[in-house]
Amino acid sequence: MNFGIDDLPVRDELRGKSPYGAPQLDVPVRLNTNENPYPLPDELVERITERVRAAARDLNRYPDRDAVELRTALARYLTDSGGHRVGVENVWAANGSNEVIQQLLQAFGGPGRTAIGFEPSYSMHALIARSTGTGWISGPRGTDFTIDPAAAARAITEHRPDVVFITSPNNPTGTAVAPETVLALYEAAQAVKPTMVVLDEAYVEFSHGASLLPLLAGRPCLVVSRTMSKAFGAAGLRLGYLAAHPAVVDALQLVRLPYHLSAVTQATALAALEHTGTLLKYVEQLKDERDRLVRELRATGYDVTESDANFIQFGRFADAHDAWRRILDRGVLVRDNGVPGWLRVTAGTPAENDAFLDAVRDLKKEWEHSG
Ligand code: PMP
Helix, strand or coil, rough: CCCCHHHHCCCCCCCCCCCCCCCCCCCCCCCCCCCCCCCCCCCHHEEEEHHHHHHHCCCCCCCCCCCCCHHHHHHHHHEEEECCCCHHEEEECCCCHHHHHHHHHHHCCCCEEEEEEEECHHHHHHHHHHHCCCEEEECCCCCCCCCCCHHHHHHHHHHHCCEEEEECCCCCCCCCCHHHHHHHHHHHCCCCCCCCCEECCCHHHHHHCCHHHHHHHCCCCCCEECCCCCCCHHHHHHHEEEEECCCHHHHCCCCCCCCCCCCHHHHHHHHHCCCCHHHHHHHHHHHHHHHHHHHHHHHHCCCCCCCCCEEEEEEECCHHHHHHCCCCCCCCECCCCCCEEEEEEEEECCCHHHHHHHHHHHHHHHHHHHH
């Protein structure tokens, strides 16, 4: 009895598709999902325990549906770090920025509507578009992986999408997007009808430049999305958030499930936000390690794309998947994002990065001997 998905009445657009899945393999060095490599400090673990213990008593009740205390704390963090005043009415939060993106597409995409992204980029934008019935348009990116504003604006003018995704720094390439490019695409998108522009800043804390949060001023269709999964080192928490015009927050309330953020999630995130300084202290070290990886990879003879994130795209390989496998054979898990010729490595601890560098130097030697 081989009963499978295709024997079920699943939606046509899901047939034959694979789920999103970075391999979760048990290997010594895991540098494949852009996490922060450092466990949470003891003082924060204590504070989370206290907050969650207090919340546990009230688990007989539903949590605060509007997560007001948490959104207020997130607004304070954005205001303090982003160079732009953000209030609770501008902020929305959900279970990871993936859920934020899903809610955006539920509200502004959907059947009969389309979204565009400039690829290669974060693959979940397209996958969430598909699962919300939103048509997907693959927009252009240059051979150096930057967005050419004129070419991208032409694609927007041609396709008239309902949602435009811009990822800065971009995943998997690491490239940051200039504010002028975001402005040009915003203008192109608004030319005929109000169109949502989602600036995905999941990795912005690692950037050489500043957040583009100040661009929100006077642009009600711009959304800046963020996450606690990367710089905050809290991927397991599942907390993503956005800043936008209050009307955007009102629109998202129409599609969010009631009580979508559990009391435990809200308590944990609040504890983490009390410790922003402690959590973000690793950011500078990770940026230094990223820059060291770039230098060492180049010195070893690899090509590297400029990175503003906590990961690096490196290559070029005649067969990237074969190279991925050979690096894995040396105990180091990196990411094959399906970009022909390139792989991606996350900056880990200095020891993890050393193990990665040993593996790729070794690979280079192996090829030199065989070639
Ligand atoms: N945006 C980008 C660009 C990402 O790379 C990721 C995670 N890989 C996310 C959003 C989603 O992160 P999370 O759901 O953990 O907040």
